Amino acid sequence: MPKLKTIYVCKNCGNDSPKWFGKCSACGEWNTCVEEIEHKESKSAPRITGYDFQAQKPILLHEIEISQEKRIDMCNEEVNRVLGGGLVPGSMVLIGGEPGIGKSTLVLQVALHLSNLRILYVSGEESAKQLKLRAERIASHQTDCYIVSETSLETIYKHIQTIKPELLIIDSIQTIFTDVVDSSPGSITQVRECAASLLKFAKESNTPIFIIGHITKDGVIAGPKILEHIVDTVLQFEGDQHYMYRILRSIKNRFGSTSELGIFEMRQNGLREVTNPSELLLSHHQEELSGIAIASAIEGVRPFLIEVQALTSTAAYGNPQRSATGFDGRRMNMLLAVLEKRAGFKIAQKDVFLNIAGGLKVKDPAIDLSVISAILSSSMDIAIQTNCCLAGEVGLSGEIRPVNRIEQRIAEAQKLGFTKIILPNHNMKGLTSTFPEIELVPVKKVEDAFRILFT
Numbered sequence: 001m002p003k004l005k006t007i008y009v010c011k012n013c014g015n016d017s018p019k020w021f022g023k024c025s026a027c028g029e030w031n032t033c034v035e036e037i038e039h040k041e042s043k044s045a046p047r048i049t050g051y052d053f054q055a056q057k058p059i060l061l062h063e064i065e066i067s068q069e070k071r072i073d074m075c076n077e078e079v080n081r082v083l084g085g086g087l088v089p090g091s092m093v094l095i096g097g098e099p100g101i102g103k104s105t106l107v108l109q110v111a112l113h114l115s116n117l118r119i120l121y122v123s124g125e126e127s128a129k130q131l132k133l134r135a136e137r138i139a140s141h142q143t144d145c146y147i148v149s150e151t152s153l154e155t156i157y158k159h160i161q162t163i164k165p166e167l168l169i170i171d172s173i174q175t176i177f178t179d180v181v182d183s184s185p186g187s188i189t190q191v192r193e194c195a196a197s198l199l200k201f202a203k204e205s206n207t208p209i210f211i212i213g214h215i216t217k218d219g220v221i222a223g224p225k226i227l228e229h230i231v232d233t234v235l236q237f238e239g240d241q242h243y244m245y246r247i248l249r250s251i252k253n254r255f256g257s258t259s260e261l262g263i264f265e266m267r268q269n270g271l272r273e274v275t276n277p278s279e280l281l282l283s284h285h286q287e288e289l290s291g292i293a294i295a296s297a298i299e300g301v302r303p304f305l306i307e308v309q310a311l312t313s314t315a316a317y318g319n320p321q322r323s324a325t326g327f328d329g330r331r332m333n334m335l336l337a338v339l340e341k342r343a344g345f346k347i348a349q350k351d352v353f354l355n356i357a358g359g360l361k362v363k364d365p366a367i368d369l370s371v372i373s374a375i376l377s378s379s380m381d382i383a384i385q386t387n388c389c390l391a392g393e394v395g396l397s398g399e400i401r402p403v404n405r406i407e408q409r410i411a412e413a414q415k416l417g418f419t420k421i422i423l424p425n426h427n428m429k430g431l432t433s434t435f436p437e438i439e440l441v442p443v444k445k446v447e448d449a450f451r452i453l454f455t
Contacts, residue, residue, distance in 0.1 A: 001319045005018075005037075006036070006037055007035075007037075007327055008020050008021060008033050008034070008035055008036070009033070009034055009036050009188050009189070009224075010024040010026065010027065010029065010032045010033060010037075011032040011033075011034055011188060011223070011224055011225065012024065012027050012029045012032045013026050013027040013029075013186065013224075013225065013226065014192060014224050014226055015027065016036075016082055017033075017070070017223070020033055020035075021033050021388065022145045027226075029059060032187060036183060036187055036188060036189060037182075037183060037446050039292065041086045041407060050350070050421075053435055056174065057101070062166070067425050068189070069157075069385060070089075071083075071084075071085050071086025071088055071089075071234070072087040072088075072089065072114075072117070072208065073086050074086060074087055074100065074110055074111055074113075074114065074165075075113040075114060075115075075117050076109075076151075076273065076274045077112065077119050077261030077273055077275065078248060078264060078275075079110055079258050079262060079275070080107075081262055081300070081302075082235060082248050082249070082250050082256075082260050082261065082262045083233065083250075083253070083255070083256060084250075084253055084255050084256015084257060084260070084442075087167075087208050087210055088209065088255045089206050089207075089297045090202050090203055090205075090206040090208060091202070091208050091209075091232040091233060091254075091255065092198065092199050092202050092208070092209045092211065092230070092231045092232050092233070093209070093210050093211065093231065093232065093233040093234075093235060094173075094211045094212075094213050094221065094227070094228065094231040094233065094234045094235065095107065095210065095211070095212050095213065095235045095236075095237055096212075096214070096215045096221045096234070096235070096236055097215060097236060097237035097238060098238070099214075100236055101238065101239060102237065102239075102246055102264075102266055102271060103212050103237050103248065104123075104125075104126070104134075104171055104212060105138060105250070105270060105271060106133065106237060106264070106271055107169055107171065107212060108121065108131065108134060108135060108138065108169075108317075109138045109139055109270050109271055111143070111145055111167070111169060112135055112138070112139035112143050112145060113139065113143070113227055114143060114145075114167065115143050115144075116222060117143075117144065117166045117167050117170075117191070118144045118146075118163065118164070118165050118166045118167075119143065119144065119145040119146065119165055119166070119167045119169065120145075120146045120148065120159065120160065120163050120165035120167070120168050120169070120337050121145060121146065121147050121148070121169045121171070122148055122149075122150055122156055122159075122168070122169065122170050122171065122176075123147070123148070123149050123150075123171045124150065124151040124170075124171065124172060124175030124176055124185075125171060125172060126147070126149065126171075127149050127177055127313075128149055128359045131147050132147070132362070135268070137268070137269060138269055138270030138271075139220050139270065140161065140186050146159075146163055146165070151175050151176055151177060151185060151379055152176075152177065152178075152193050153176055153177065153197060153198075154178065156170075156176070157201070160201070164245050165207065166207065167207070167208055167209075167210070168202075168207055168208070168209045168210070169209075169210045169211075169212075170198065170209065170211045170212065171212045172211070172212040172213055172214060173191055173194060173195060173212070173213050173223070173227070174186040174191060174196045174213065174214050174222060175213045176190070176222065177194065178190065178193055178194055178197065178269065178338045180193060181193050183252070186214075186222070186223070186446040188223060188224045191222075191223035191224060191227055191394060191443065192224050192227065195211070195227050195230050195231070196230060198211070199230050199231070201434075209338045210386070211231065212308030213227070224352060228251075228252065228283075228310070231252075232253075232255065233250065233252060233253045233254065233255070233256075234250070234251040234252040234253075235248055235249065235250055235251070236248070236249045236250075237249075237252050238361075239266075239359060240359040243264060243358065243359040244266045244267070245265055245266070245274070245358060245359060245360075246263070246264045246265075246266055246271065247262070247263055247264075247360065247361075248261060248262040248263075248264065249262075253321075257300060257301075259287050259299065259300040260299070260300035260301070260302075261299050261302075262298060263277050267275055274369070276304075277302065277304040278304045278305045278306075278412070278416055279309060281304060281305065281306040281356075281357055281358040281360060282294070282305055282306070282357070282416075284306050288383035288384070288385065288386055288455075290377045290378050290380075290381045290382055290383045290384075291309060291310045291311055291374055291375075291377050291378030292307060292308070292309055292310075292374060292377070292383070292384065293307075293308045293310075293371075293373040293374035293377065293384050293389075293390060294306070294307055294308070294370065294384075294386075294388070294389040294390065294418070295307075295308050295363040295366070295367035295369070295370030295371075295389065295390055295391065296366065296389050296390070296391040296409035296410075296413050297362055297366060297367050297391075297409075297414060298364055298366070298404070298405055298408065298409065299362075299364065303405070303408045303409050303411070303412040304311070304412065305389060305413060305416060305418075306356060306357065306358070306360060306362060306367070307311070307356075307357035307358075308327075308354070308355075308356060308357075308367060308371055308373075308374045309354070309355045309356075309357055309374065310352065310355075310374035310375040310377070310378045311352075311353045311378050312347070312350045312351065312353075312375060312378045312379040313350060313351050314349070315349055315351050315352060316351075320348070320349055320350055320351050320352070321351040321352070321353070322336075322351075322352055323352070323353045323354070324354040325354065325355045325356065326355065326359065326360055326361045326362060327354055327356055327361075327362060327371065328363070331368075332352070332354055333373065334396070335368060335371055335372050335375075335394060336352060336375070338372070338394055338395075338396060338398055338446065339372055339375065339376065339446075341447065342397065342398030342445075342447075343376075343398060343446050343447055343450065345376060345379065347375070347379065350379065352375060354371065354374070354375070354406040362389070363391040366391045366392060366393055366403040366404075366409070367391075368392065368394035368395070369390045369392035369394060369400060369422065369449060370389075370390045370447075372394060372446060373390060373449065373450070373453055376450060377453075377454075380454065385420070385453075387417070387418055387419045387420060388418065388419075388420040388421070388422065388453070389413050389418050389420075389421050389422075390403065390421070390422045390423075390449070391403055391406065391409050391421065391422070391423050391424075392422070392423060392424045392443070392449075393424075394446060398447070399444060399445055399446075400424045400425070400443050400444060400446065400448075400449065401424060401426075402424045402426040403423075403424065403427065406412040406423060406424075406427040406430070406431070407431060407432070407433050409421075409423075410423070410435050410438060410440065411433075411435070413438060414437050414438040418438060419437070419438055419439060420438065420439045420441060421438055421439070421440060421441065422441045422442075422443055422449055422452060422453075423440060423442060424442065424443065424444075425442035425443060425444045427442070428440070428442045
């Protein structure tokens with residue numbers, strides 16, 4: 001009878017120890033220790049069976065032949081954008097997200113629209129009948145897609161050798177296990193071994209793999225941190241379940257930019273691509289309301305207009321509240337200090353609540369000017385003109401700093417019918433295009449912008 005023993009493993013780097021530890025001695029991270037039961041194998045541990053892995057021979061660098069790999073069109077503009085122009089053959093893509101956010105729906109919908117590929121969809125969480133019901137709801141396309149409910153990695157490899165898929169989908173990696181490791185599915189050792197074996201298969205066979213992964217309560221991919229290092233691309237599927245919009249964001253991408261995002265609308269019949277993000281981020285009010293400012297933002301290569309909402313009120317208790325949704329709370333406190341010190345507005349004894357409409361999280365510093373304008377508009381109860389939008393980063397001295405790609409921001413505002421845009425004065429020097437349908441108002445200080453907006 002093999003001897004069982006308990007070991008303690010670091011979730012971040014995979015280092016193990018016979019005793020519990022608070023700080024990992026290998027990577028220095030705190031509170032990453034989890035308990036595992038290890039099956040003591042013989043010195044010659046069995047290898048994963050079911051797929052014939054070929055031994056690779058070393059090759060001189062100048063002998064390696066390279067060619068421009070043709071990416072696989074996913075038949076989905078938003079997914080193609082986030083992947084960097086399509087799926088690279090032989091790559092491994094990890095998609096994470098909260099439970100019920102729509103990860104399986106997204107991957108199945110993409111698979112059902114790929115009519116020119118042979119696909120193997122391996123589900124460890126749902127039965128084939130459940131997937132059939134979802135497929136009938138989200139797509140009417142008949143594709144060469146095989147469905148199997150299986151959790152054993154060795155059995156999955158046998159199905160792969162039979163079907164020879166051109167795209168493999170694993171839903172999810174935490175449910176897959178291999179007989180080589182004697183621990184429960186979802187453990188650090190199982191996830192690491194299964195992911196490493198699948199990566200080796202992807203590189204040898206040049207077969208792309210989509211892997212769906214669970215996330216923890218902290219919002220990170222469950223399992224060892226090495227899982228994110230192994231894969232080529234890590235995508236985060238996020239959104240508030242109270243909203244119908246979902247955002248696909250690239251966290252890591254070896255074949256493209258990590259600043260791209262794809263936007264979808266969750267409907268009864270699946271996910272709809274949102275090619276014009278401004279349609280969901282702007283609410284069209286008939287009357288002018290205080291506390292609302294329109295910002296011209298950019299994520300990746302895509303410009304869009306977002307609505308910044310602010311509410312200020314007298315603090316009912318001693319300590320004023322500060323709350324920001326979709327915006328960095330620390331940056332909001334910095335902007336409030338600029339309003340207090342540089343512009344002379346008394347905000348210290350007021351509650352301030354800030355919200356980015358549509359459930360979007362924005363990191364573009366160009367919306368600083370819109371944030372302080374919305375806060376001041378609510379504080380003074382004076383509405384900003386609905387045909388005016390803003391773009392500019394606010395410095396600690398109250399100056400309006402220039403932002404990048406200003407021409408794209410102006411063009412997007414003009415396309416959506418805005419007649420005035422307030423922008424940094426320094427950005428006027430680099431303009432090469434003319435915009436006859438929109439008025440460009442350059443400003444140097446926050447006081448200049450407030451004088452234009454509220455007088």
